[in-house]
Amino acid sequence: MRPGPTRQAVGQARDILSTFRLFFTPEIEDIILEMTNLEGVRKYGARGDGDDGDDDHRRHYADDHENHENHEDRDRGAARRPLESDGLHRPESLQRVWDKWVERLPLLYNPGPDVTVDEQLVPFRGRCPFRQYIPSKPAKYGIKTWVACDSKSSYAWKMQVYTGKATCGGPEKNQGMRVVLDLTQGLRGHNVTCDNFFTSYELARQLLTRNVTVVGTVRKNKPELPQALLASKDRLLFSSKFAFTSTTALVSYLAKKNKNVLLLSTLHTEAHVSRRQDKKPAIVLDYNSNKGGVDNLDKVIGTYSCRRMTARWPLVIFHNILDVSSYNAFVIWRELNPTWMPGKRNKRRVFLEQLGKALVTPFIQRRARLPRTEASAALVKAVQRATYRDQPPADHAPQHRTTQHHRPKHPTPHNPQ
Structure with a gap:
């Protein structure tokens, strides 16, 4: 794998909008439209125009719903978003979108030599059969x-x-190992960094069969750990103890008094300790430099997010799909255009602003009713005026100068004979 955007992404990412649409194929859009129209039929009844095969009419319930909500919610100053009421709140609909979407992620970008595996918690306090409580988040x-x-x-x-948890056969055994093996399927020559929920000697052994190494913290209750590494009494602060097999290195580092940190690595083969004041081993330094990949993803998504209050957990997942897609698109765009906005620190914000405008402009252009708020109405008018100026007249056709003033008011059809 050559790190960075794949050939497929390079060939299709022409601008910011097309880069984002790499993650939302026409097939995914068709599922969303299908579910929206089904909900429209359920809520408003069949339209009965017989033009469901046309792209414009396939979107009619989304458009009608927008106009209906605009009319109903004018007193509240803003319309509800269409997706809050469409068929995506059904788990089976979301599953189809999710399956198609996750297939896109590895097709568009090759990770560099270091990969992080961790958990992400998408905020939600409503009812959900698998909602989690993680106090550290x-x-x-x-x-x-x-x-x-x-x-x-x-x-x-x-x-x-x-x-x-699995409903039959009891809780899943070795879940952490299974997750890492699933998520790293297809990688070769990479190193995986993960925490003690995932790390085990068996995981390290299985990853090596794929030519993938691992660096991770280890829980002290693992049976494969030697007792010499577990004891921390009478040890010097910042001291390290090592143990090796032919393929694996273990280190016990005393970061604080009575705080023994254990790490396993198949990337390191020597007991190398840095010259820093805290004398951290190379294994610890490499772990610290790569452990935050998913935490940083959570941070940047939380800074700029499309999440909205909802009681439906499928919509929470769909909002996360949008957030992750917009960030992944930003990564691809930034790497394909390294000279874009040089010296600017708010590149992602500008990227999202331009993406949002590109997504909504076609709908603003054809909007029939003006919003109630003055600022929103002014924006719609400005976009529609600019669109009208850019479009040529309907009868704009090149004609010979000598015949221009003699054109009949009601021209007859041209006869090729």
Whole structure:
């Protein structure tokens, strides 16, 4: 794998909008439109115009719903978003979108040499059969997803939604190992960084069969750990102890008094300790530099997000799909256009602003009713005026100068004979 955008992404990412649409293929849009129209039939009745095969009419319930909500919600100053009421709140509909979407992620970007596997908690406090409580996360309650991302760019390369414990046969055994093996399928020559929920000697052994190494913290209750590494009494602060097999290195580092940190690595083969004041081993330094890939993804998504209050958990997942897609698109756009906005620190904000305008402009251009608020109405008028100026007249056709003033008011059809 050559790190960065794939050949497919390079060939199709012509501008910001087309880069975002890499993640929303016409097939995915068709599913969303189909579910929206089904909900429209359920709520408003069949339209009966017989033109469902036409693209414009396939969108009619989304448009009608927008106009209907605009009319109903004018007193509240803003219309509800169409997706809040469409068929995507049905789990089976979302599953179809999710399956198609996650297929796109690894097709568009190749991760660099370091990959991070960790959990992501999408905030949600409503009813959901697999809602999680994680006190260490800022949101504490939400829907958990497993993510494998590029450690440097935080591009989300593969994802899975955690749907709760297995209902038959008891809880899943070795779940952490299974998750890492699933999310790293297809990688070769990479190193995976993960925390002690995932790391085990068996995981390291299986990854090596794929030519993938691992660096991760280890829980102290693992049976494969030697007792000499577990003891921390009478040890010097910042001291390290190592143990090796032919393929694996273990290190015990005393970061604080009575705080023994254990790490496993198949990337390192020597007991190298840095010359820093804290004398951290190379294994610890490499782990610290790559462990935050998914945490950074959470941070940037939380800064600029399309999430909205909703009681429907499928919409929470769909909002996360939009957030991850917009960030992944930004990563691809930035790497394909390294000279775009040089020296600017708010590139992602500008990217999202331009993407939002590109997405909504076609709908503003054909909007029949003006919003109630003055600022919104002025924006719609400005966009529609600019569109009208840019469009040539309907009868604009080149004609010979000598016949221009003699054109009949009601021209007859041209006879090729």
